[in-house]
Amino acid sequence: MAARNSLPKTNVTAGAAPVDARLSPNRSDSQHSSTDSVPTVSGRTVEVIRKRADFLAANRGTRFVTPNFILLAHRRRSDHSIPAGTIRQGITVTKKIGNAVARNRMKRRFRALLADTLADAGIPGVDHVMIGRKTKHEANFAAVKADLEKGLKYLAKKLD
Secondary structure, three states: OHHHHOOOOOOOOOOOOOOOHHHOOOOOHHHHOOOOEEOOOOOOOEEEOOOHHHHHHHHOOEEEEOOOEEEEEEEOOOOOOOOOOOEEEEEEOOOOOOOHHHHHHHHHHHHHHHHHHHHHHOOOOEEEEEEEOOOOOOOOHHHHHHHHHHHHHHHHHHHO
């Protein structure tokens, strides 16, 4: 019993139920949607693709292949629920890449690349998906960014 008394006192009761984060009044309605908007500097809205069907549709689109990633671009249909001027992004990194640490690092790098590049060089009305590729050595960030910009220019010509 002596050890029990030495524990710090908390305000949590044994029968208290956890608070559901979805019901929190601090969350805005945009966080409940299937796509999240990413703030941009240039005024274009960039949203994140969440649905599997949209990733599968992007896989049928045009592709640009580099040693570090594959960039897919797919123009959405005119009757799609997302506005025509919206740019969307998606990232896919499979377990072939490595363990969770390696996959998460690659996803963070891709998110940073897309945030830097898509607002200016992205194609309106198009879904952009980056698929990670396994390499022996991690590429320089500037080199990958140059490849992404080159790929976006190539895909813009192909889709027009």
